[in-house]
Amino acid sequence: VQLQESGPGLAKPSETLSLTCTVAGGTISGGGHYWTWIRQQPEKGLEWIGYIYYTGSTYYNSALKSRVTMSLGASDNEFSLRLTSVTAADTAVYYCARVSTVQVGLEVIRHFDYWGQGTMVTVSS
Amino acid sequence: IQLTQSPSSLSASIGDRVTITCRASQTIRVHLNWYQQKLGKAPKLLISGTSNLQPGVPSRFSGSGSGTQFTLTISSLEPEDFATYFCHQTYNTPPEDTFGQGTRLEIK
Numbered sequence: 001v002q003l004q005e006s007g008p009g010l011a012k013p014s015e016t017l018s019l020t021c022t023v024a025g026g027t028i029s030g031g032g033h034y035w036t037w038i039r040q041q042p043e044k045g046l047e048w049i050g051y052i053y054y055t056g057s058t059y060y061n062s063a064l065k066s067r068v069t070m071s072l073g074a075s076d077n078e079f080s081l082r083l084t085s086v087t088a089a090d091t092a093v094y095y096c097a098r099v100s101t102v103q104v105g106l107e108v109i110r111h112f113d114y115w116g117q118g119t120m121v122t123v124s125s
Numbered sequence: 126i127q128l129t130q131s132p133s134s135l136s137a138s139i140g141d142r143v144t145i146t147c148r149a150s151q152t153i154r155v156h157l158n159w160y161q162q163k164l165g166k167a168p169k170l171l172i173s174g175t176s177n178l179q180p181g182v183p184s185r186f187s188g189s190g191s192g193t194q195f196t197l198t199i200s201s202l203e204p205e206d207f208a209t210y211f212c213h214q215t216y217n218t219p220p221e222d223t224f225g226q227g228t229r230l231e232i233k
Contacts, residue, residue: 046168046211048222059220095167104155104174110215110222111158111173118167 001026003096003116011090011123017083020073021096021116027076029054034099036112037070037081039092047092051099052079086123093118126150128212130225136233141202145228147195147212156216159188159197162227163208171210172197207232 007019021035028035037049050060052070060068069082083090097112127150137143147157155175160168170179172188175195185200199206212225 045226046213046224048220048224051220062221100173102174102177104177107155107174109156109158109174110220111170111213112160112168113170113173113179115167115169 001098001114003098003114005094005096005116005119007094007119007121009120009122011086011121012125013087013123014085017081017086017090017121017123019081019094019096019119019121021079021081023077023079023098026098028072028079029076034110035079036097036099038095038097038112039090040095040118041089041092049081049083049094088123091121091123093120126153126214126216126221126223128214128223128225130210130212130228132228133226134229134231136231137202138233139202139204143199143202143230145197145210145212145230147190147197147225149193149195149214149216152192153214153216155191156214157188157190157195158213158215159186160211160213161206161208162211168211202230204232206230 002024004022011017034051036051050070052058058070067084071080095118096116098114100113101108129148131146157175159172162168176188187198209227209229211227215222
């Protein structure tokens with residue numbers, strides 16, 4: 001499985017950022033996986049943005065929930081991220097990833113096993 | 126849930142044994158993963174569910190812990206291990222995942 005992010009590398013403040021993740025070697029609906037977006041601001045740590053399931057159901061980071069929409073693409077190998085009203089604080093490398101699970105005893109643990117290479121988005125006028 | 130890694134940075138030599146700690150602000154049982162990130166690259170999953178080594182990851186990497194305290198250990202450092210390491214919790218349902226701030230491992 002390979003993932004590839006795409007979209008504009010530059011957004012103006014207050015505009016909407018739109019990115020697409022294309023999956024190769026698999027499909028969104030195959031295997032019952034969730035799919036996810038994560039971002040990394042310059043010289044900083046990782047921030048989880050949200051999950052989307054092949055049915056279209058979503059979960060978002062509560063800190064970003066009012067501005068984030070994740071959706072499935074027209075084909076079964078794409079999903080997308082929209083982030084509205086962007087500011088300089090949204091400047092980051094954006095990654096998409098596949099979510100898998102592992103069972104440890106009675107616990108089922110989510111983890112991100114395949115990642116895209118990331119795409120840098122700069123918010124600037 | 127906040128994850129705090131220590132140390133934030135670490136200098137070590139080839140062959141050293143290194144331990145990185147990740148503390149959670151509340152119990153996450155065993156819902157803890159570890160990633161390695163090299164400069165300019167995406168994070169790579171090393172360990173899932175506290176101690177499950179991913180296929181292809183060298184056996185010098187190991188993870189342990191439960192509840193609120195977890196460790197990633199590299200038993201004998203190799204040159205390719207110098208990178209930044211992140212812990213990641215996926216405990217909550219509905220999800221509210223968080224990452225540790227990272228530990229930068231540098232060559233002494």
